Amino acid sequence: MRKNVLLLATVLTGSSVRASAQGVASSAPITDIRYEVTFTRANGARRQVASAMTFTVGGTEPVLLSLPAWTPGAYEIANFARDVLNFSAEQAGTSLAWDKIDPDTWRIRPRGVGEVTVRFDYLADSLDNANTWARPDFLLFNGTNLFPYPEGKGFDFPSSVTVNTDAGWKIVTGMTAAGPHRYAASNYHDLVDMPFFVGQFDLDSTQISGTWVRFATYPSGSVTGGARVAVWEALKLVIPAEIKVFGEVPWTTYSVMQITDPAYGGGSGLEHQNSHVDVVGPGMLGTPVLPSLYAHEIFHAWNVKRLRPSDLWPYRYDQEQPTPLLWISEGITDYYADLAEVRGGVVDANGFYVMTSDKMSEVSSLPPTALEDASLSTWIHPRDGTEYIYYPKGSLAGFLIDIMIRDASDNHSSLDDVMRTLYSAAYKNGRGFTSDEWWSTVNKVARGKSFADFYARYIDGRQPFPYDRVLLLAGLRLARDTVHVPQLGISSLQDSTGVHVTEVIPESSAAAAGVRPGDPLISVAGLNADDPNWTDKFRARYARQPEGTALPIIVRRNGAEQTLTARLHFVTRVDSRLIEDARASSRARRVRDGLLRGTTTP
Ligand SMILES: [Zn+2]
Numbered sequence: 239m240r241k242n243v244l245l246l247a248t249v250l251t252g253s254s255v256r257a258s259a260q261g262v263a264s265s266a267p268i269t270d271i272r273y274e275v276t277f278t279r280a281n282g283a284r285r286q287v288a289s290a291m292t293f294t295v296g297g298t299e300p301v302l303l304s305l306p307a308w309t310p311g312a313y314e315i316a317n318f319a320r321d322v323l324n325f326s327a328e329q330a331g332t333s334l335a336w337d338k339i340d341p342d343t344w345r346i347r348p349r350g351v352g353e354v355t356v357r358f359d360y361l362a363d364s365l366d367n368a369n370t371w372a373r374p375d376f377l378l379f380n381g382t383n384l385f386p387y388p389e390g391k392g393f394d395f396p397s398s399v400t401v402n403t404d405a406g407w408k409i410v411t412g413m414t415a416a417g418p419h420r421y422a423a424s425n426y427h428d429l430v431d432m433p434f435f436v437g438q439f440d441l442d443s444t445q446i447s448g449t450w451v452r453f454a455t456y457p458s459g460s461v462t463g464g465a466r467v468a469v470w471e472a473l474k475l476v477i478p479a480e481i482k483v484f485g486e487v488p489w490t491t492y493s494v495m496q497i498t499d500p501a502y503g504g505g506s507g508l509e510h511q512n513s514h515v516d517v518v519g520p521g522m523l524g525t526p527v528l529p530s531l532y533a534h535e536i537f538h539a540w541n542v543k544r545l546r547p548s549d550l551w552p553y554r555y556d557q558e559q560p561t562p563l564l565w566i567s568e569g570i571t572d573y574y575a576d577l578a579e580v581r582g583g584v585v586d587a588n589g590f591y592v593m594t595s596d597k598m599s600e601v602s603s604l605p606p607t608a609l610e611d612a613s614l615s616t617w618i619h620p621r622d623g624t625e626y627i628y629y630p631k632g633s634l635a636g637f638l639i640d641i642m643i644r645d646a647s648d649n650h651s652s653l654d655d656v657m658r659t660l661y662s663a664a665y666k667n668g669r670g671f672t673s674d675e676w677w678s679t680v681n682k683v684a685r686g687k688s689f690a691d692f693y694a695r696y697i698d699g700r701q702p703f704p705y706d707r708v709l710l711l712a713g714l715r716l717a718r719d720t721v722h723v724p725q726l727g728i729s730s731l732q733d734s735t736g737v738h739v740t741e742v743i744p745e746s747s748a749a750a751a752g753v754r755p756g757d758p759l760i761s762v763a764g765l766n767a768d769d770p771n772w773t774d775k776f777r778a779r780y781a782r783q784p785e786g787t788a789l790p791i792i793v794r795r796n797g798a799e800q801t802l803t804a805r806l807h808f809v810t811r812v813d814s815r816l817i818e819d820a821r822a823s824s825r826a827r828r829v830r831d832g833l834l835r836g837t838t839t840p
Pocket residue numbers: 239240509534535538567568571
């Protein structure tokens with residue numbers, strides 16, 4: 239998963255309620271499981287999709303069917319059962335009695351041996367890559383939303399999916415085709431890890447590193463001409479650089495599935511074993527954020543979908559599955575996204591330094607938070623700004639560990655060796671990896687160098703990273719600039735209903751002016767709030783104005799526009815820029831070049 243924050247706008251997330259099937263009860267055995275999804279123009283108009291599940295029972299014992307509470311990769315409880323409508327069950331043409339035994343588990347009472355069909359409609363109005371979203375001519379769905387599983391029976395059952403849709407409409411999914419509009423999965427984990435696009439959208443494909451890659455984009459025409467060529471160019475550069483880390487391609491066909499919608503304020507990707515789904519606002523198209531997002535999500539095909547912390551192996555779907563190692567699964571994935579870009583040639587070394595410096599600035603602006611604690615806490619979305627700190631901070635941890643391994647081994651080994659070793663030791667043996675295994679592999683690859691102190695201070699602990707000491711080992715250093723920047727103290731988000739204030743920093747000038755979270759925002763200091771660049775323009779326009787200058791903020795309250803007056807306020811910030819050290823030793827230059835090129839000294 240990656241959520242990009244666009245300017246000061248934040249991505250909306252639903253409220254999370256922790257409630258789920260507890261797994262004590264167990265369903266009667268069911269066999270020959272088939273799912274059927276129906277999505278036509280009529281469904282699109284209603285923004286509902288129909289799901290049916292048919293299976294065979296051996297008697298009258300109750301069947302317990304659960305819907306997942308979350309989609310792996312999107313670490314939040316979403317309770318998909320909330321979106322179920324018109325639930326029914328039938329056997330041989332007559333309806334069956336059913337009730338619920340917990341918020342997302344249905345108990346169905348068969349009348350005897352034979353085939354049972356369960357049906358429901360699902361509300362498809364959530365523009366979220368972990369959920370289901372319909373337009374008049376298009377549907378995104380995840381199996382976690384539409385495919386119930388028998389409670390307490392494990393996830394190793396095979397099943398098939400048939401999609402009924404209008405003539406001429408396309409279907410894209412990572413699932414294996416088993417007939418016209420029919421797909422098969424050998425187990426439930428694979429079934430729900432392969433989302434679908436159904437309807438009218440653009441689709442093309444090409445071969446990269448000997449495998450097929452597809453690019454599906456909705457709405458039709460959203461990524462065309464030069465923009466589409468640029469996406470393909472970026473994919474052709476980053477994918478081979480990522481394959482080189484692990485030495486193998488884990489998919490036969492990979493699908494990049496992208497939705498562009500003006501109601502989406504930022505950009506977000508959700509990874510799967512042979513696809514990923516991006517949801518982006520139009521403002522993201524053509525920006526450097528997109529290649530970076532693709533590189534991140536595709537790297538997940540190895541790191542987290544296959545090489546996965548043991549706390550997440552196997553996935554369970556009925557409750558939270560916290561791990562202290564998400565900084566490896568997400569943060570180090572983000573480090574490799576940057577590496578894939580520089581190693582593939584999407585950006586040059588300076589581009590890599592800028593991305594890394596930005597991560598340093600982001601981390602330094604947030605409360606000191608241990609990577610392990612942040613990894614565990616993400617499920618409850620902490621509201622102190624650290625909700626996603628394990629991305630940039632975990633990325634920087636990977637960067638520092640990589641440098642230390644390369645230095646300790648005189649660039650004979652690297653973090654790539656750690657990834658490759660664990661991939662083979664854990665994933666290839668059908669299991670997850672533990673924290674002990676991670677650190678013992680780092681230690682071994684670094685020729686016996688101890689990371690115990692590093693772990694205690696910077697991963698388990700909250701001490702600021704030792705940038706100066708470690709960067710030196712890679713012929714890099716930080717140039718620090720002290721800057722004074724105007725700060726208003728509000729975050730805003732644009733959605734289909736307009737721009738709203740999402741957050742007001744306490745004691746800020748916006749707070750003093752009376753701006754409140756939820757206020758519809760019309761303009762700020764003469765800048766239209768629906769301009770996606772208003773925050774940058776604000777900082778530029780007021781950089782040299784005197785402190786205390788009046789700033790009119792227009793909000794809408796009770797149907798009328800109201801002008802509040804804030805006072806210009808400056809904050810002092812130390813910006814760090816990662817630069818090359820002109821006095822770097824030849825050993826340090828070997829480390830730097832090896833890291834940027836993805837090479838070690840033979
Ligand atoms: Zn991710």
